[in-house]
Amino acid sequence: MTMFLSLTPRAEAWNQFKQYIKAGPNETETVNICNAVNRITAQDIISPVNLPGFARSTKDGYAVPASSTFGASEGLPALLTLVGSIRMGEHTDLSLNPHECAEIATGGMMPEGADSVIMVEMCEAMDDKIIAVADSVAPGENVLSAEEDIPVGSLMLPRGKRLRPVDIAALAATGITEVEVAQGPRVAIISTGDELTDIYEIPRPGQVRDMNAYSLYSGIQAIGGIPKLWGIVKDDCASMQDMIAKAHKESDMVVVSGGSSIGERDFTRNAIQTLGSPGVITHGIAIKPGKPTILAVANEKPIIGLPGHPMSCMIVFNLFVAPAIARWMGGTLYRQTIQARVIRNVASAAGREDYLSVRLFREKGEVWAEPIFSKSAAISGLISSDGVMIVPEHAEGVEKGDWVSVILF
Amino acid sequence: MTMFLSLTPRAEAWNQFKQYIKAGPNETETVNICNAVNRITAQDIISPVNLPGFARSTKDGYAVPASSTFGASEGLPALLTLVGSIRMGEHTDLSLNPHECAEIATGGMMPEGADSVIMVEMCEAMDDKIIAVADSVAPGENVLSAEEDIPVGSLMLPRGKRLRPVDIAALAATGITEVEVAQGPRVAIISTGDELTDIYEIPRPGQVRDMNAYSLYSGIQAIGGIPKLWGIVKDDCASMQDMIAKAHKESDMVVVSGGSSIGERDFTRNAIQTLGSPGVITHGIAIKPGKPTILAVANEKPIIGLPGHPMSCMIVFNLFVAPAIARWMGGTLYRQTIQARVIRNVASAAGREDYLSVRLFREKGEVWAEPIFSKSAAISGLISSDGVMIVPEHAEGVEKGDWVSVILF
Numbered sequence: 001m002t003m004f005l006s007l008t009p010r011a012e013a014w015n016q017f018k019q020y021i022k023a024g025p026n027e028t029e030t031v032n033i034c035n036a037v038n039r040i041t042a043q044d045i046i047s048p049v050n051l052p053g054f055a056r057s058t059k060d061g062y063a064v065p066a067s068s069t070f071g072a073s074e075g076l077p078a079l080l081t082l083v084g085s086i087r088m089g090e091h092t093d094l095s096l097n098p099h100e101c102a103e104i105a106t107g108g109m110m111p112e113g114a115d116s117v118i119m120v121e122m123c124e125a126m127d128d129k130i131i132a133v134a135d136s137v138a139p140g141e142n143v144l145s146a147e148e149d150i151p152v153g154s155l156m157l158p159r160g161k162r163l164r165p166v167d168i169a170a171l172a173a174t175g176i177t178e179v180e181v182a183q184g185p186r187v188a189i190i191s192t193g194d195e196l197t198d199i200y201e202i203p204r205p206g207q208v209r210d211m212n213a214y215s216l217y218s219g220i221q222a223i224g225g226i227p228k229l230w231g232i233v234k235d236d237c238a239s240m241q242d243m244i245a246k247a248h249k250e251s252d253m254v255v256v257s258g259g260s261s262i263g264e265r266d267f268t269r270n271a272i273q274t275l276g277s278p279g280v281i282t283h284g285i286a287i288k289p290g291k292p293t294i295l296a297v298a299n300e301k302p303i304i305g306l307p308g309h310p311m312s313c314m315i316v317f318n319l320f321v322a323p324a325i326a327r328w329m330g331g332t333l334y335r336q337t338i339q340a341r342v343i344r345n346v347a348s349a350a351g352r353e354d355y356l357s358v359r360l361f362r363e364k365g366e367v368w369a370e371p372i373f374s375k376s377a378a379i380s381g382l383i384s385s386d387g388v389m390i391v392p393e394h395a396e397g398v399e400k401g402d403w404v405s406v407i408l409f
Numbered sequence: 410m411t412m413f414l415s416l417t418p419r420a421e422a423w424n425q426f427k428q429y430i431k432a433g434p435n436e437t438e439t440v441n442i443c444n445a446v447n448r449i450t451a452q453d454i455i456s457p458v459n460l461p462g463f464a465r466s467t468k469d470g471y472a473v474p475a476s477s478t479f480g481a482s483e484g485l486p487a488l489l490t491l492v493g494s495i496r497m498g499e500h501t502d503l504s505l506n507p508h509e510c511a512e513i514a515t516g517g518m519m520p521e522g523a524d525s526v527i528m529v530e531m532c533e534a535m536d537d538k539i540i541a542v543a544d545s546v547a548p549g550e551n552v553l554s555a556e557e558d559i560p561v562g563s564l565m566l567p568r569g570k571r572l573r574p575v576d577i578a579a580l581a582a583t584g585i586t587e588v589e590v591a592q593g594p595r596v597a598i599i600s601t602g603d604e605l606t607d608i609y610e611i612p613r614p615g616q617v618r619d620m621n622a623y624s625l626y627s628g629i630q631a632i633g634g635i636p637k638l639w640g641i642v643k644d645d646c647a648s649m650q651d652m653i654a655k656a657h658k659e660s661d662m663v664v665v666s667g668g669s670s671i672g673e674r675d676f677t678r679n680a681i682q683t684l685g686s687p688g689v690i691t692h693g694i695a696i697k698p699g700k701p702t703i704l705a706v707a708n709e710k711p712i713i714g715l716p717g718h719p720m721s722c723m724i725v726f727n728l729f730v731a732p733a734i735a736r737w738m739g740g741t742l743y744r745q746t747i748q749a750r751v752i753r754n755v756a757s758a759a760g761r762e763d764y765l766s767v768r769l770f771r772e773k774g775e776v777w778a779e780p781i782f783s784k785s786a787a788i789s790g791l792i793s794s795d796g797v798m799i800v801p802e803h804a805e806g807v808e809k810g811d812w813v814s815v816i817l818f
């Protein structure tokens with residue numbers, strides 16, 4: 001019996017699916033900021049201090065009461081009395097009276113009585129004591145006030161944000177040395193297919209090693225999930241139902257590779273339907289490859305069925321599994337997508353998104369994408385590709401020189 | 410005394426500098442492929458097996474001796490005797506004689522005597538035993554030969570390659586379960602500046618916490634280096650010379666933030682010059698910000714002086730430190746650069762590259778970059794930016810709508 005899948009556009013499938021994905025980890029841990037890079041914040045981070053914490057000069061020049069410069073010009077400079085000098089990093093007890101000034105370096109602490117800095121280029125020392133100022137400054141000019149960069153109590157980083165090196169530096173600047181980060185979801189990886197052997201075994205002719213489990217494992221790990229290999233389940237109803245039920249119980253998310261095409265082998269779909277509601281949300285997505293993908297949810301835990309072909313599996317991982325993990329952790333994945341120009345015409349059917357593996361190269365400052373056509377040489381195709389280019393749903397192909405989006409592997 | 414730096418274009422500076430960076434790690438370690446994602450290969454990886462390892466069908470259909478189909482057409486089909494059926498994953502002992510065929514599934518093992526597969530759409534079963542074939546196939550058609558995907562002894566992954574999930578899957582497919590990866594370089598991080606306090610201390614007014622050490626630490630860690638914080642050295646010649654000499658001895662690479670501008674504080678440069686030859690390669694690069702960057706090498710160990718301003722420090726990290734670490738590990742960094750369109754005109758001086766922090770957003774499928782102008786509010790500028798856009802050296806700015814490259818933070 002041949003059944004046809006009714007196909008859902010990718011964006012629509014994701015929008016339906018994501019509503020069911022519970023945003024928010026159960027478990028968090030506190031780590032030193034030195035171990036926090038690329039981790040996901042588990043709560044909003046609020047600044048405990050004002051930054052810079054003191055009014056500081058943003059220029060080399062003279063700290064002045066702005067009012068003492070009003071009306072000054074090259075022809076009629078204001079003459080101010082120099083009462084001191086302030087270096088960067090130095091605490092100052094200086095207090096200026098009207099018509100007084102202090103030499104100040106960029107980053108230097110503003111003295112009492114001064115509200116602005118006049119740049120050194122506008123000034124001339126008449127002698128050791130008298131500075132001629134050839135322009136006026138407005139109050140606040142060339143000064144960063146004590147709370148102007150980061151005010152105490154302000155939101156620095158929202159929950160669910162991936163901590164980049166710059167974010168960690170910002171935490172350090174406020175004296176935050178530990179941060180609560182999300183534990184990734186426990187993701188069960190189940191492989192199906194009578195042709196599969198464990199990678200530690202020697203396959204008999206006709207068999208292949210279960211490679212998809214390892215791209216999924218590494219991919220999940222790389223974005224902060226906690227993968228667990230559940231091994232290979234034979235294509236029969238009882239074994240599948242048994243393993244998927246256990247994996248579902250012990251994990252936050254389940255991915256099943258292989259066995260997702262309609263026909264004789266949709267044990268996966270049936271097994272998923274026994275787990276709870278709402279069950280299968282989408283079976284069949286308007287993408288190529290990746291059409292037989294299953295998106296399901298049971299007891300608030302996502303379950304994703306991926307195609308068995310290694311390239312298709314990886315594409316569906318990038319389109320659905322990775323964003324689901326990111327969402328579970330309270331964030332959104334900044335998908336590693338770059339723009340490139342395609343080196344040749346590529347035909348495609350309208351009404352579905354096509355994904356073609358490509359090599360990337362740079363020429364004259366532009367990135368170009370070269371589609372790889374490789375029969376069914378699945379593995380050499382994987383290692384030689386930099387990613388997959390997207391031929392949009394409503395396009396009947398792309399033309400040589402067109403800009404395309406490329407999802408990087 | 411004011412001195413002016415003679416500025417070297419960025420690409421030229423990097424090309425000079427990189428010649429001195431020893432490609433190749435001293436230390437390697439062997440890890441299970443489950444712990445290898447994003448690690449760098451320490452040697453060429455050669456396939457120990459042929460893949461797929463057996464001739465397999467790439468289509469659902471009938472395995473046939475191609476010669477038995479020659480001349481077949483819809484009007485005059487070839488009549489072949491069905492002698493068996495082969496499922497995916499099944500080992501077969503079948504051996505076909507001329508004018509015999511066997512049913513075969515995609516991925517199925519080809520039987521002896523068959524050299525091609527005719528797609529099921531071209532065939533009709535006359536009865537249990539006789540299949541009418543309405544087209545001819547060429548030898549090898551719809552068959553992947555035993556070594557066609559990956560031949561035994563072939564180079565799968567070169568030394569110096571970052572292991573992506575797809576690469577790890579390919580290793581799994583060949584039965585490689587452990588891989589030798591490069592230990593990252595030990596990178597010493599030294600901070601200079603009288604205004605700095607350790608982040609565990611409360612700064613007095615006028616002081617700021619040493620945040621750059623932590624963006625450098627996290628950034629180095631994220632790309633596989635082994636960072637070590639050497640702390641803050643006061644801006645005096647003897648302390649600097651002492652610390653940099655020790656750090657240089659105990660590390661593979663040294664980065665020094667702050668203290669790299671020409672003028673009163675070039676202790677860093679002088680200290681570097683005492684370490685060995687060739688010493689400073691470049692001091693002063695035609696970029697803004699980042700001009701006072703120092704690139705040096707002593708005893709084959711790179712030493713990089715970075716500006717003290719947090720954003721400048723991060724830009725120079727991305728332009729020079731990260732690629733130097735990648736090169737040290739035998740690879741090249743795929744810099745996280747995306748193309749975006751700038752939302753407004755940006756002026757720039759020709760003759761230098763400008764880097765402007767930007768926020769990115771998507772609109773109608775395109776990525777747009779919005780420059781952030783933030784006085785000297787260094788820290789809020791860092792956390793609110795997605796990266797920096799590049800205004801090329803020879804351009805006098807870019808216009809609204811122009812495509813620019815953005816280095817992602």
